[in-house]
Amino acid sequence: MLVAGNWKMFKGPEEARAFCRGLRDLALPGDVDVVVCPPYVSLGQAVQVLAGTEIGVFAQNCHWAVDGAFTGEVSASMLLELGVYGTIVGHSERRQLFGDTDETVARRAAAALAAGLHVIACVGETEAVLRRQLSVLDHDDNLVVAYEPVWAIGTGKTATPELAQEAHEVVKSVLDVPVLYGGSVKPGNARELLAQAAVDGALVGGASLELEAFEAICQAGSLS
Ligand code: 13P
Numbered sequence: 001m002l003v004a005g006n007w008k009m010f011k012g013p014e015e016a017r018a019f020c021r022g023l024r025d026l027a028l029p030g031d032v033d034v035v036v037c038p039p040y041v042s043l044g045q046a047v048q049v050l051a052g053t054e055i056g057v058f059a060q061n062c063h064w065a066v067d068g069a070f071t072g073e074v075s076a077s078m079l080l081e082l083g084v085y086g087t088i089v090g091h092s093e094r095r096q097l098f099g100d101t102d103e104t105v106a107r108r109a110a111a112a113l114a115a116g117l118h119v120i121a122c123v124g125e126t127e128a129v130l131r132r133q134l135s136v137l138d139h140d141d142n143l144v145v146a147y148e149p150v151w152a153i154g155t156g157k158t159a160t161p162e163l164a165q166e167a168h169e170v171v172k173s174v175l176d177v178p179v180l181y182g183g184s185v186k187p188g189n190a191r192e193l194l195a196q197a198a199v200d201g202a203l204v205g206g207a208s209l210e211l212e213a214f215e216a217i218c219q220a221g222s223l224s
Pocket residue numbers: 006091148152153154155156182183184185203204205206207
């Protein structure tokens with residue numbers, strides 16, 4: 001069971017440090033892998049504060065080149081140098097707002113995995129889109145897919161547990177990897193979503209910004 005908090009463009013270094021100190025001091029369940037995904041500028045603080053804990057720090061994106069003239073991008077080797085454990089790629093906000101395509105997502109995922117990062121690759125609706133987005137990804141022991149229906153992101157609308165289960169089964173039939181559900185996961189709905197057999201964890205946006213809510217979701221993942 002994996003619970004990952006995608007902070008999106010929230011929490012600069014100071015806030016990140018305070019949040020991670022709080023997180024570090026919680027008694028999180030031992031059977032849940034907990035990950036935070038701060039913005040680039042806050043990764044260093046998160047890595048420092050969480051050093052020596054089981055909590056992983058992931059970036060939200062990663063470029064495929066080692067270095068080069070790519071203004072605004074960050075490479076896997078730079079993330080590794082910082083002590084970052086993994087990265088999200090292909091979030092729907094990157095696809096919708098910043099021009100990421102199946103091809104660039106595939107390149108980002110492949111480069112990150114090859115460099116030794118763990119990867120959460122995001123895919124969305126519909127079944128045809130899911131299948132197309134998955135078709136460019138290859139199985140890897142360090143790859144996890146996050147199924148995030150675009151209509152459920154930041155809207156308060158959540159897929160029913162049955163719908164999540166069905167979509168996750170589709171994902172697993174194409175690519176046999178752990179699958180996280182993302183889209184308005186909250187303390188109140190986490191337990192029934194995470195109880196589904198094909199739901200291997202959650203990628204949490206808004207509710208991961210608040211310590212108490214994020215802790216409750218991590219607890220909901222325990223024994224599921
Ligand atoms: P919300 O949990 O805010 O809906 O965001 C979901 C998401 O996009 C996580 O990556």
